[in-house]
Amino acid sequence: MNKFNLKNLVRANVQRLKPYSSARDEYKATGDAMTFLDANENPFENGVNRYPDPQQRELKLTLAKLKNLSSKQILLGNGSDEVLDLLFRSFCEPGIDNVITLPPTYGMYKVLAEINAIENREVLLTEEFQLDVKSILNSVDQNSKLLFICSPNNPTGNAIDARNIKTLLENFSGIVVIDEAYIDFSSYESWITFLDLYPNLVITQTLSKAYGMAGIRLGICYASEAIISVLNKIKPPYNVNELTQQKALERVLAVDEVFDEVEHILKERNSLLKNLETINFIEKIYPTDANFILVKVDNASLRYNELLAKGIVIRNRNTQPLCENTLRFTIGTAQENEKLIEALHNLDN
């Protein structure tokens, strides 16, 4: 049974912590023309001479409207990777606590567990890349703080069955983190609408994939106000820089452009899926809800190197559990996808 109690999950040092108060935290412009002599900045304007808003108010307000949430349910980070790291540092006591990850999946969960000296308990997905709920619940103990579910999953591409996620939300007394980096490509709904129902639900998204802004590094965490305020206590004061805030705001305000691009990528995904069926050495094409396709081939390392020699870089996922001899193709432009198919056709069968 779920005995979720946020107080019991937060590390003692984080509970005791009094956060650093930056100049821009202590005094934020109210719209009046104020004279700022508080932060030892260079006074000559160049667009970035002032510290950025530590709470990214405008960007969060815009995201909150788009997602039908409150700004207090949002935390922004330097990529999802920073958001995920903040979760580890808020809830997991080094050398004592553990997290549950579900390979084959995104590699950063494991790396962050290792960096933070947290035991990583791995429970494999099923052959269909779905959750083995029984084994997951069997691997949990009272020190299991975080459970990472990536949906749609990287590198497999499929979305995770919603009923199984519900079972875990209802039975895991730690925090369930659903990584929705690829949600905008998916026919499945985001879990954001369930935030009020499940106090132990955390959702991460990013501007790196569908939003086309991997270069600016903006990761997003959606959760209860209570969880967000814990993360806010330990985040670096100016973790999202001014240029990133500006660029992200422009993009989120023009979200229809993003949706158009996603639609285009999904059309390309369909035609690439069809064309991949004509390649002899591709033995299996896995179902995808993301902007990439995982395939099983005769010899992944051989095919990877052959494509590389033709100037095409893909991802070899051969060493991932349950992914023997698999390759992952990102959906590119029509021209790039044609180049890929042509190159595949020209390899020896």
Ligand SMILES: *Cc1c(COP(=O)(O)O)cnc(C)c1O
């Ligand atoms: C690409 C990806 C991310 C994005 O990370 P950022 O740090 O926001 O660029 C997060 N999760 C998964 C599963 C990904 O594949």
